[in-house]
Amino acid sequence: MKAKYKRMLKGMEARAAKKTPRKSVAETxxxxxxxxxxxxxxxxxxxxxxxxxxxxxxxQEGTGARYTRTHSPVFLVYKEECGSRSRALSxxxxxxxxxxxxxxxxxxxxxxx
Numbered sequence: 015m016k017a018k019y020k021r022m023l024k025g026m027e028a029r030a031a032k033k034t035p036r037k038s039v040a041e042t043x044x045x046x047x048x049x050x051x052x053x054x055x056x057x058x059x060x061x062x063x064x065x066x067x068x069x070x071x072x073x074q075e076g077t078g079a080r081y082t083r084t085h086s087p088v089f090l091v092y093k094e095e096c097g098s099r100s101r102a103l104s105x106x107x108x109x110x111x112x113x114x115x116x117x118x119x120x121x122x123x124x125x126x127x
Contacts, residue, residue, distance in 0.1 A: 019107035026103065046102035048109065050092035050121060053085035058117055060109050062102040066093055092121045 044064045051059040051073060059082050063069040072078040073088045082088050096102035109117065119125070 015108060015111045019111055023104060023107055026100065030100065044099075046096050046099045048092075048094045048096055048102055048105045049090060050109070050117070051082065051088040052091045053082060054087045055085050057085055058091075058114070059085070059088065060106055062096070062099070062106050066090070 046062055046064055047066055048060065048062050049066050049069070051061075051070070053059060059073075059079065061069065061079065069078065070088070070090050073082040074086070076083045076086065078088075094105070096105050109120070112120070
């Protein structure tokens with residue numbers, strides 16, 4: 015995993031330790047998911063959300079991330095339920111650190127490891 019993602023996860027863990035416990039996924043009903051979009055230029059964008067349909071629509075309408083606004087159109091090529099927000103963000107960091115070949119294997123249903 016790249017150093018910047020390790021730092022980000024370490025910071026998230028430190029902030030989480032200082033805060034009061036949040037409601038669990040079962041209590042809130044929110045299930046966080048990882049998603050991968052393929053952009054019009056063939057590049058991949060990875061993100062997390064609790065509502066993939068809404069988030070995909072935002073990306074397609076140009077109100078999502080800055081990256082997808084400049085690399086449209088976008089198509090959903092992969093999604094994975096992660097449960098909690100922290101698990102989804104950890105998984106996002108892990109996927110972002112994969113080389114393109116491994117991401118393509120993940121999208122194709124192969125085990126990238």
